[in-house]
Amino acid sequence: MKATHLKIIGCTLLIAMLACRSGRQQSASERPNIIILFADDMGYSDLGCMGSEIRTPNLDQLAREGVLMTHFYTTSRCCPSRASLMTGQYAHRVGMGHMNYDWELPSYRGFLTNGAVTIPEVLQTAGYRTLMTGKWHIGDERPNWPIDRGFQRFYGIPAGGGVYFWPPVGLERPVYLDDRQIEPEAGWYSTDAFTTQAIEFIKVAKKEEKPFFLYTAYIAPHFPLQAWPEDIARYAGKYDAGYDAIRRARYEKQQKLGVLPPNLELSPADFGDWAAVEDPAFEARRMEVYAAMVDRLDQNVGRLMAALEAEGLAENTIVFFLSDNGGCPNGLNNTPEADLGSPTSFVAYGKAWANVSNTPYRLYKAMEQEGGLLTPLIARWPAGIRQPGRITHEPAHIIDFMATCLDLAGADYPQSVGDDPVLPPVGRSFLPQLRGEEADDKRPLFWEHEGNQAVRQGPWKLVKRHRKAWELYNLDEDPTELNDLSGQYPEKQRALLSAYEAWARDNGVRDWPVPH
Template identity: 45%
Template sequence: MKKMIATLYLFSLLITGRAQQQPNIILIMADDMGYSDIGPYGSEIRTPNLNRLAAEGLRLKEFYNNSICAPTRASLLTGQSNHKAGIGYFNVNLGLPAYQGYLNRESLTLAEVLQQAGYSTLMAGKWHVGDDSTAWPNQRGFDRFFGFIGGASNYFDIGDYTDKVPPVSLVENNNRINLAKGQYLTDEIAGHAVQFLEEQSKTRKPFFLYVAYNAPHWPLQALPEDIQQYRGRYAIGWDSLRKERIARQQQLGIIAPNTTIAPDPEVPAWESLTYDEQQLWQRKMEVYAAMIDRMDQGIGKILAKLKALKKDDNTLIVFISDNGAQGGFIPVGRRRQRSSGPIGTAGSYDYQEQSWAHVSNSPLRAYKASAYEGGISSPLIAWFPRRIKGGSIARGTAHLIDLAPTFYDVAGAAYPAVYKGAAAHPLPGVSLASLFFTQQEIDRKQPLFWERAGNRAVRKGRWKLVSSWPSREWELYDIDNDRAETHNLAAQQPQVVQELAAAYDVWARQNDVVDYDRIKPAGPAGFAAPTGGRPQQAAAPGKRNL
């Protein structure tokens, strides 16, 4: 069926006279950006270029990631579960193949497969699936790479290095470099993507471009002119802003008029804050919005270059986020890095925090690193002129593992059984080609599964089974009628719980998942401790002293 869809798709392009070569593919990913943080999903933040892609393309209501940076990137790049790809926990080695902290050779990257199919393979941005140079992008199929290898980066390099503001360490085609003084990393990521497209246009090959923004991941650092655009916009506070976004989501058709809304009792009422506290919190959201705004500006430059090269009619673009917005402490137990400058500047190490993240993930429950919807839900916009119907919205219920088979379908690329002597893992996902091009619902034979740091979930049809570590008790939600996961039906539906839990156990064994209590590293919850220390007691999420 997959081969037939790809063949029919390519044939349809040929008979319309539009395909002189295989379609180009651009994959764009934001970092730590919530479900409602862009215009097409209800935000007030200025995202005209993403608005355009949505108006001319397709939006999915239900697209799933793996709740946190490295595991998401592992599945995105390989089409495998994060455990099968070798990043069951994070980009740290916990001593087992499923937890080695870098992509294994049996999990082929998008770049490796598409390169074999005749594509130029280009990447700009955040890697975060292997720190050792043997696992960098150029060693995993990318012809060109500019960006950073680890999980987070400053956005500015002030030139006068201190322990508070270190150099912004980057890599370009295996060479270590630093960001030039006066440059802003989000602009440099977009600028190198444009440069790579210009250079690639001199070939006769199609291209695959992966743009992995780190915006709006902490630290909160943005350009003054972008921050200025949002001065005063967030004086209404998070309570009113969340109501605004939810109303807009209902108007857009992203959520139903009667959808459930997830509460968070840890978020204080805006009116309970002092004037000075409100001023500080406003500043955080102004900078966060500015970071997303600048990311969208970069997407506009990529679109303009695509048009100038006359390749826009033959290019599929997919935009997603790697996980929900960041709530709580970063991470629980880690000592907060001290800022050496105001919020938004090069010395700022602040971040959005839970009260605003509750808005970002509207109307969903919980945050990054959680298996509740607020942690694993992402916007997805797919754009392909004259192939994807403009203004379309579909439920989708798709996952990261589905993008690799989709891209291979669109490219007509064969997925090899063996690559450079390694037997390739079979692809567990399904192609979204029929969903993108004809809005046919996905025919998925197996449920979707998650496990990361003890947080577990299963999604099958309307039902979602979920547990939140350290509890191992399963909760059950009817996502069709309760996307915000407000009514636990486990007691009323024990047979559904039993069926999905049994399916999870089978999947866990097949993917070498280890009980988190047996493998968890010492240190801050959810991350490895560089000093090997035990977790510290953190302040309650959203309750830090101002």
């Protein structure tokens, strides 16, 4: 098959799939609209409902009116997470084993490859209007853009993130409407603009009387730290107490909220004494701007929900919210203190604040410990979730989104497209978990990124950093991965390692660094 990658949109090859659907296909009036809101580099504890001091009333309300999943696994990096979300596959299997670079190896192409079918490609054949705004980052060039991979409408950035105010500083990130490059107007801020266009897309979909699938992939709160002055002002002085005080306050709030069990041990701090920080005002300011970016993200979730209410769509729309990975330890600082947060700012919040963001877990983005992998998942659907306000600690994985969306839409996964086979799905629907059913999930789950590796099955997790020894944890007893049991359970370690090695072979995982 040539590198057109199953370009299914409008393709007559898929029309036949409509006739092959099972009897579980629902009528258009019954099928919910589906919205996935995706944050970028947001840490585990950065929402109010997860223990944060950051003002997130709209997302907190979604959690109260829906379900909060505290153990939703992503991959540990943005491109692989986006690939797994869109396809229901492990990222290596569909060409996204690393980032958006083409190393001309099957698992490292930097775009979705042959055999991958996306959620919008399948839902479009089921009569859904398919819409996207935001950051794509799983295929920078045509024919690998959202409009080539199932989205009928697209507004945003095909390449990576790092864009808030316009024009971006030091980055080439053109903005497109469908396939046409546009020039943002004065006052453009990506978080606001992505929401505004999403609302416009929803209004058109309603007029067409079709259910819709909307994927809005925000760039926030990924660095560089840039926010509106009025949002930053809301957090003036909020972080003057320093890393440890904020982290401990979040940990205590998490326990009170039921996000953590009362006996969970907080992982050791990965920062020094605040009193020894060379420039505490600058460090506090970093977190003030980061908080402002999360705050603005929450404001836009509120705008989107208000639009659904105004259009009469809120009752039968399921809204998901999650992040692509844990907090980022990047310590980038290319901006004078006076400019921090401005349109010219190019600063990250650094490892210490990322440790706070990932409370109570260890380590960060790009690593396979829980701090790099876990995100809260919020799901709100008044017509379908009958016991709102529940918190579930059962694990699920980002590869499960494909099966879940098809379950919601009553659509069937294709076995082939014309003469071309489609990779069989590896995820499973977590819709039963959202409805309060217990998950009897004994499958192993796998991760690899830049030589960092992990496998989890049941409560057992085997994990390692690149070029370091494997460590074994019982997450039921030790959720923060503090007590390595590798010397005590050699048979368990061998079994998990064997499963990981088989998965790595099947998915084309290469030793890091990958030769190219």
